[in-house]
Amino acid sequence: MVGLFARLKDGLSKTRQGLVGKVEELFTGRKRIDAELYEELEDILIQSDVGVDTAMDLVEAVRAQVKAQKIDDPAMLTDVLKEQIAAMLGSETEPLNLQEGSLTVIMVVGVNGVGKTTTIGKLAHQLKAQGKRVLLAAGDTFRAAAIDQLEIWGSRVGVEVIKQQEGTDPAAVAYDAVQAAKSRKVDVLIVDTAGRLHNKANLMEELRKITRVIGRELAGAPHEVLLVLDATTGQNALSQAKLFSEVAGVTGIALTKLDGTARGGVIIGIMHELSVPVKLIGIGEGLEDLREFAAGDFAAALFESR
């Protein structure tokens, strides 16, 4: 467990270095809380991909606290900002919606290249380690070698993959997979889907159909629709979250590539504007590089001094 925590800290350190480093520098390097300081704070937040609106809201919230609590020492602003961000993120951990004693279907969706297949590999590994029987469905029948990619993850993790030929209707693969999952009595079925841009009506319709077929074959399924978002993405992530939610009923977000220098501030923006919780974060390309997202911890980790 200690090892895991160290990895998480390691993965998050880039984020922390970026955002927190700057915020602390700003707060400790100043004598007075003035308009200029607020402006710089806003800039730093925007640079973290928080988004202009959310950045302004956050600064407003900090300003209000400063006034209410009669704060005049800039050094105290770190805590104030931390509190405000935590408030926006919500401090509860949102675990995956896993059914006790019956089949759980998790569908994984998102735009091209965000890390869906990799996240599925990591998640399968994690669930298997918890003693669950896991089955994967190769629902990306479009992208070249997408099926092979999932199969390689399947054999790495040691779980089976339900697949058909490239070009098959993905809803048919999903149908097969649910049947197989039922008859093999697995605990969790994870369905991969092809990357698609959320503004393409026909591809979104296809996703709607996959969701519908899964629901028809198993009442209440899919229990979890995970939208994978790339932390490097800017404000477009909001549009992705909105449209995928509309079509596929997204229940949670997996935020990947937090091991880069992208700050992950997009989380704050998304949670602030949409009610979809972030459930998982990806911090690398290895099997172990997936973490449960804990809003409170995340905010705290962001502001932990180094």
Place this chain on the structure above:
Amino acid sequence: MAMFEGLSDKLQATFKKLRGKGKLSEADVNEAMREVRMALLQADVNIKVVKDFVNKVKERAIGEEILRSLTPGQQVIKIVHEEMIALMGGTQSKINMASKPPTVILLVGLQGAGKTTHAAKLANLLRKQQSKRPLMVACDIYRPAAIKQLQVLGDQLNIPVFDMGNKQNPVDIAKAAIEHANSHGNDLVIIDTAGRLHINEELMGELRQIKERVRPQEILLVVDAMTGQDAVNVAESFNRELGLDGVVLTKLDGDTRGGAAISVKAVTGCPIKFVGVGEKLDAIEPFHPDRLASRILGMGDVLSLIEKAQENFDLEKAKEMERKIRKQELTLEDFLEQLQQLKSMGPLSSLMDMIPGIGGNKQLKNMELDEKHFARVEAIIKSMTPEERRNPVIIKDSRKKRISKGSGTSIPEVSRLIKQFEETKKMMKQLTGNSNLMKKMKKKKGAGLRLPF
């Protein structure tokens, strides 16, 4: 038109209260610049780049043009648009070809940017455009099934793929690929590499080694158009480590504004050479700075707007217009309507050139076609009574005086407009008589029906 939401509308609103003020103060311009800043940030242009850019635009705006303009909102947009195009550079979708083949292109970038797909798209494009005989090279030995992905694409396009499995060092693979190309008559080698983080020293070192060993003519950074503020860090690192020659901007068929393009260009100075606009293997286009500028500003893509206008083209109305033109029944009312339609479509200069039968017409081109002029014309017509619009001959001195006052223009300007209108009416008649203009216009579906005033 819904596409014109965004900056254009906001600026219009900002300036509305200033109308009739005659002059814009620095404070007014500052207010407009706040909107510009917002629009750029919402489009994911990096904040530092935005700051420099806004300062530049502000200087220009306060300096001159805007003060004399009747529609400062439009004027600001024009300046912003122009400066953005200047910043992004021209259309430069040329690939440097080696004097002694093969030409080697190395594709690099973050995970999931679209390198593999664009290796195939580029190979396909250059084969078609320049009759190249490409070889694609699978140097992504890390991501599961990455080699297979390139092979499948190669099969689809019937383009050979060189690979050595995933147990060999990518540097050796690249080197061996060049030898293979030499002995198999491939004059173009496109190397696909694994996606990597710009802060991964080991993997960045690998790219440096590949560069040293194969000396590529082009190192292209593949960037996802949806990238946020971090684009500057990524581009800066790749450029520092490798010395980039160009950028490929992918997934532009999404609904992202694509501000990352400006950031990348600003920090690397490299031209954006191509854009990816779909998953199909022919969905690659040369980069058009003007289109992206409009998009970043939330003005829609001017060109797709025009297409849209063409789609919405109302044949009945066009016929009516044609009849009116032929019979010289055209009124200033029609004129105004056309003017307003034109205005709603964005920058005029770019529009005019595309209107069939007008782009090449000297006589028409010599007429003043700038937006400033349009605004004044509009103001003048709006100050006329309906009767005056229908029958401009009744406009004598006292009416002219009233109209010029109402529109904030001068009597000579009003006279000139009326005269021009009569002349244009005649000219339109000639054109329709002589040159089948209407037929040509119809072929181009409607764009031509904007009157050339």
